[in-house]
Amino acid sequence: MQSINLAEHTVRELNQLLHDQSKDLVEDQWEISETSGQHNIACGLNQKLNVGIKGHVGYFCAGMNQHAHVTVHGNAGQGVAENMMSGTVHVKGDASSAAGATSHGGLLVIDGNTGARCGISMKGSDIVVKGNVGHMSCFMAQAGTLVVCGDAGEALGDSLYETVIFVKGKVQSLGADCVEKSVTDKHFKQLKKLLDRAGSEEDPTHFKRYGSARQLYNFKVDNAY
Amino acid sequence: MNNNDTQDNLRESATFDRVTMAEIRRAAETGIYDIRGFGAKRKLPHFDDLLFLGASMSRYPLEGYREACETKVVLGTRFAKKPIIIDTPVTIAGMSFGALSANAKEALGRGASAVGTSTTTGDGGMTPEERGQSDKLVYQYLPSRYGMNPDDLRKADAIEIVLGQGAKPGGGGMLLGQKITDRVAGMRTLPKGVDQRSACRHPDWTGPDDLAIKIQELREITDWQVPIYIKIGATRTYYDVKLAVKAGADVVVVDGMQGGTAATQEVFIEHVGIPTLAAIPQAVQALQDMGMHRKVQLIVSGGIRNGADVAKCMALGADAVAIGTAALVALGCNDPKYDEEFKQLGSAAGFYDDYHEGKDPAGISTQDPILAQRLNPVDGGRKLANYIRVLTLEAQTIARACGKSNLNNLEPEDMVALTLESAAMAKVPLAGTSWIPGQSF
Numbered sequence: 001m002q003s004i005n006l007a008e009h010t011v012r013e014l015n016q017l018l019h020d021q022s023k024d025l026v027e028d029q030w031e032i033s034e035t036s037g038q039h040n041i042a043c044g045l046n047q048k049l050n051v052g053i054k055g056h057v058g059y060f061c062a063g064m065n066q067h068a069h070v071t072v073h074g075n076a077g078q079g080v081a082e083n084m085m086s087g088t089v090h091v092k093g094d095a096s097s098a099a100g101a102t103s104h105g106g107l108l109v110i111d112g113n114t115g116a117r118c119g120i121s122m123k124g125s126d127i128v129v130k131g132n133v134g135h136m137s138c139f140m141a142q143a144g145t146l147v148v149c150g151d152a153g154e155a156l157g158d159s160l161y162e163t164v165i166f167v168k169g170k171v172q173s174l175g176a177d178c179v180e181k182s183v184t185d186k187h188f189k190q191l192k193k194l195l196d197r198a199g200s201e202e203d204p205t206h207f208k209r210y211g212s213a214r215q216l217y218n219f220k221v222d223n224a225y
Numbered sequence: 226m227n228n229n230d231t232q233d234n235l236r237e238s239a240t241f242d243r244v245t246m247a248e249i250r251r252a253a254e255t256g257i258y259d260i261r262g263f264g265a266k267r268k269l270p271h272f273d274d275l276l277f278l279g280a281s282m283s284r285y286p287l288e289g290y291r292e293a294c295e296t297k298v299v300l301g302t303r304f305a306k307k308p309i310i311i312d313t314p315v316t317i318a319g320m321s322f323g324a325l326s327a328n329a330k331e332a333l334g335r336g337a338s339a340v341g342t343s344t345t346t347g348d349g350g351m352t353p354e355e356r357g358q359s360d361k362l363v364y365q366y367l368p369s370r371y372g373m374n375p376d377d378l379r380k381a382d383a384i385e386i387v388l389g390q391g392a393k394p395g396g397g398g399m400l401l402g403q404k405i406t407d408r409v410a411g412m413r414t415l416p417k418g419v420d421q422r423s424a425c426r427h428p429d430w431t432g433p434d435d436l437a438i439k440i441q442e443l444r445e446i447t448d449w450q451v452p453i454y455i456k457i458g459a460t461r462t463y464y465d466v467k468l469a470v471k472a473g474a475d476v477v478v479v480d481g482m483q484g485g486t487a488a489t490q491e492v493f494i495e496h497v498g499i500p501t502l503a504a505i506p507q508a509v510q511a512l513q514d515m516g517m518h519r520k521v522q523l524i525v526s527g528g529i530r531n532g533a534d535v536a537k538c539m540a541l542g543a544d545a546v547a548i549g550t551a552a553l554v555a556l557g558c559n560d561p562k563y564d565e566e567f568k569q570l571g572s573a574a575g576f577y578d579d580y581h582e583g584k585d586p587a588g589i590s591t592q593d594p595i596l597a598q599r600l601n602p603v604d605g606g607r608k609l610a611n612y613i614r615v616l617t618l619e620a621q622t623i624a625r626a627c628g629k630s631n632l633n634n635l636e637p638e639d640m641v642a643l644t645l646e647s648a649a650m651a652k653v654p655l656a657g658t659s660w661i662p663g664q665s666f
Contacts, residue, residue, distance in 0.1 A: 015445045019605055039438045044375055044446030045415060059435070060442040064375040076607040080427035098429035102370040104414070123414040140424060142414045161415060218259075218402055219420045 002027045005077070009035035011041055022046040037077065042070055045087070061091045065106060078115075081108045084125055109198045116153070120147045122163055128198035138163055139175065140184045147194060149202050160212040166191050168207045174216065177216045183209045235457040248491075259491040260399065262580030262590065264392050264483045264528065264550060267457060269500040271483070271658060272534045274647030275640050276656060279626040280618065287625035297397070297632040298545045300343075300478040300522045301383060301452020302443070303477040307476075308452055309361055309383055311545065312341030313617040314632055315535060317609075318480075318526050318549035319365045319385060319456070321347025323400050323409040324487030325553075326597035327354050328605070329589045332556055334358035335606025340613045345547070348398045348423055351377040352413045358606070362500060362664035363454065366443065369423035371413040375446055383476070384443055385454040388427075388465075391484030391527045394458025394498045398423030399488040401582040406592045439474040443510040454478050460497075460526065466511035468519050478547065479508045481527030485550040486497035488581030501527035501538075503650040506637075509542030518542065532619020539620070540635035542650060548616075557587045 004014050004129050010147065014032065035041060035055035042051050043063035053061070056074035065147065072080070077095035084103040089097075094112035103125035107113040113131035117139055124143040135153035138146050140162035151169035158175020165178075166187075174180075215224045237243065245501040251259065277508045280286035295408025301308035316638045322330050324347060331354040337344040342636075343361035350372020356362055366373065380385065389395065399411070402418040410417040430439045440453050455469040456478035467479045486494065503528065505525055512518035526547035538546045551556075566586035572579065580590035588599030624632050629638045634657030641656040642648035648655040649662035 012445065013448075019448060040442045040445045043442050046375065058450060059438045060429070063442050064446055066375060078435070082373075082429045083370060085374055090492070101429040102373065106373065117428065121424065123370075139428075161419070217416065217419045 001031060003031045005034045005043070005146065006032060006036065006038060014041065015043065016040060018045055018047075018049065021049060021189070023119075033196045039077065041155060042068070045070070047088075056093070072159065074113070076110075079212070081106070081125075084108065094131070098107075099129075100125055103127070104146075107197055113150065113197050117207075118213040119144075119163070122146070126194055126197070128194060128200060130198075130200060132169070135172070136175070138165055138178075141165075145190075145194060145209070147198070149200065157210055157212070159216060160210075163212040164206040164214065167210065168202060171210070174210065177213050178210055179213045181209045183207070236530070238403050246303045260488055260581055261491055261494070261578045262485065262487050263494070263578035264485040265495050265498075266578075267495050268292045269483065269528075270502050270644065270646045270650055271500060271528060273501060273536045274643045275537050275641065275651055275653065277533075277536070277540075277623050277627055277639055278641060280504075284628045286628050287630060288445075289622055289625050292625060293630060294624050295633075296621065298522070298525070298633070300545065301454075302651060303452075303475045303521055304447075304449065304473070305452040305475055306381075306450050307382075309343055309363075311343055311361065314539060314543075314545040314620070315340075315529075315613045315616050316342050316363075316524065316545055316547045317344035317552055318484070318547035319345035319387065320549055320553075321349040321398075321400075321487065321512055322352045322355065323347075323349040323404060323413070323592070325589060326600065327352055327408075327593055328597050328600045328602045329553070329556060331602035332600060332605030332609060333552060334362070334612065335389045335602060336552070336555075337361070338610025339606060339610035340617070342613065343382065346362045348400075349409065350374075351380070352412075354379060354602075358602075365456075367423065368427045369413075370424060370428070371415075371423070378443070379447055381447075381451060382408070383452040383454060384649045385478065386440070386443075386474075387460030388469075389456070389460075389480070390486060391458045391480030391498055391501070392486035393484050393489045393570070394460045394482075395425060395495045396489055396493055396497075397425035399581065401488065401581045401583075404581070404592045407593060433472045436468075436472040444585075452476055454524070456480060457480050458482075458484075459499045459501065462499070462504045462507035463511045464616075466508045467515060470512065470515055470517050474521060476524060477508065477512075478524040478526065479504050480547075481505075481525070483528030484526050485553075501525060502647060502651065505538060505541040505543060506650065512542075519544070519570050532616045532621075533623060535616050535620040536623040536632065536635055537640065539632050540639050541637060544633065548613075551612070552609055553589055555609045556589055557600060557608070558585070558589050563587055571649045 030051045033054045039058035045068035046066045049068040051070045058077040060079045062070040068087045072091045072141035076091045076095040079095045079098045081089040082101040084106045086106045088107045090109045095114045097115035099114045099118045100108040102121045104123045108127045110129045118133040118137040122141045128147045132150035138157045142161040152171045155175035157159040157178030188204045232366040338360040345363040363383040368386045400421045452475040455474040456474040459481045482498030525543040561574040563586035585591040587594045640653045
C-alpha cells in the first residue's frame, strides 16, 4: 500500500505517480489523504489500481478513468468520473453536478445524492445513485444505464438517445422526448444485476423505466420551436 | 443572375432581391429554416480592404527571392512541455470525420504533413487514417465529446477546447442522418441515421473559472506534455480572449464569421458573429493588455484564401492562421469538372453548399463510399501541400517587400485601409491619410 498525503504532495505529483503505474505496475494499492477538496485528483488513470481517497474531492476526480477502482470516502465535486471509459468509481458521500458526464463505460456508484445533470451525455457507462439526482439528469444521454434509488429532478432524460433510466422515487418532470416505458422481467433482471454490482439491496420491481420516445431523432418542423 | 434576361426598364429591389424572394418562397413552401454548409456569403469588410505599404525610401526591402524570410512558428510555449513547431504559419482548421469523408481527412493530414504544419480533428473523434497521416495533429475537445477518449488524447500533439465556431458562435454541431453511417454512428455512439445535433455547451463545466479547472484536468491526464488551445467564435472577442488566457490557454484560436461549417442554419451563418477582420485587433488588444501577446499564441481563421490574407493576419498580430474552406477547395470542393452533377443537385460549381446532404460530387463532404472514392487522398494531399506552399510564398513575398525577415515581424504599421469600415475595424489608417476612425479626428 502506497500512501500519499496531499498536504505534503501536489496533485501533479500524485497523478504522475499513478500514471507511472501504467508503464510499470509497481504498486496497485493506493491511499490518498488530506485531500482538502482539491481538483483533478486521480484523473487519467490507466491501470488496474485500487485507489482509496480519504476526504472530499473537488472537480473531475477520477476523470477519464480506465481500469482503476477509485473510492472516494467523502463528497465529490463537479464532474466526478467524467468521460470514464472503464473501471469503477464509488463515492461514499454526495456528488455535485455532472457526475459521470459523457462516461463511456465502467460503473459509477454514488451512495448519496447528486446535483444537476447527472449522466449528461453519457455514452455507455452504468451509474447508480442511491439517493436523488438533480435537474436535467441524462440530458442528451446516448447509451448506458442510470439508476436512481431516490427521486429525480426536473426534465429527466431531456433529448435522450438510447440511455435507459430506472427511478424508484418520484420524477419531478420528464424532459423532451423522454417517456415512461414498460418494464419486463428482462429489465428487472438487468436492473437487479446492476444493483448487485453497486452493492444495493433495493428491490428492482419498485423501479419505473424511462427511455427515449425517439421522436426527436429525425428533424421535423414540429420539433423546431 | 444574367441581366441579359431582364428588360432594361425593370428594376430589382435591393431589399427584396431575387435570392431574398426565393428564400421567402422556400420558407413558405416548407415551413422550416434553411440548413446549409460553407460560411457567410454576404459581403463583409475583409482583408481585401487592406493594402500593404511596400518599402521605398523610408523602408528597406529584402530581395524577393533569395533573402531569408522566416516562416517557422512555435505554438504552445506557455505551459506545455512539448510545444508544436510548424514550418509555415498556415494550419488546417478542425473539420470532422462525419462531415468529411475518411479520404478527405486523410488528404488533409497528408497535405499538412508534407509542408510541416498541423491539422485538426473535429466533432466525432480521431480516425486512424488521420492520425496516421498527420505528423502534427490537434485533437478537438468539443461539447459533444463524441469519440473522446484518453488514449487518443495522449496521442494528440495538442488539444483544442472548442467553445465556438465563427460560422455559428453560440450553436452546436449538426450532422444530418444521411451522413450517419455505421462507422460514424459507432464513433459517436449514436443510432445510425439519426439527425445528430451536438450540444452547444460543454456538459461538465460552466464559465471561465470552471474552464481553468477543466484545462488543468486535461493537462493532468496528458502529464502537461502538449499545448492546450481554446477556440472561440468571434463575437465579444476582446473579453473572450482575456478569459481564455486567464483560464490557462497556451494558444487562442479566433474564428471569424466567414469561417465555414458543415451544416447549420443559414440565418445563423449570415447573422451571428463578427467578421474576421474586426476580431483580430480585439484579440491582439486583449493579449497586449494582459502582457501576453506572443506568449499566448493567436491563431486566426475565417475566410483566409491567399498569402496576402495570411500576411495581413500576421501584420495585425496573429501568430498563425487556420484554413478550412480554402483547404477543401484545394482538395477539389466545388470543382467545375462536376458542374453537371452540381446542377442535378440544384446548385452549380462554385455555389454548392449543401454539405449536410452528403451528396457532394467531389467526394469530400460525404459518407457515400462511391462518391468518397472520387477523392484520392494522396493526390488531394499533394494539392493541399502545393496550395499551402503558395500561401507561404505569397506571404513571404509581401513580408520581404515590407522589409521583414520574419513573417512575425509584419505589423499594423505596414498596412492601410481602403474603406472607413475596414480602417475602423483593423485599426489602421485610411489609405492616404493618418486617420484611424475611432482613434483620432
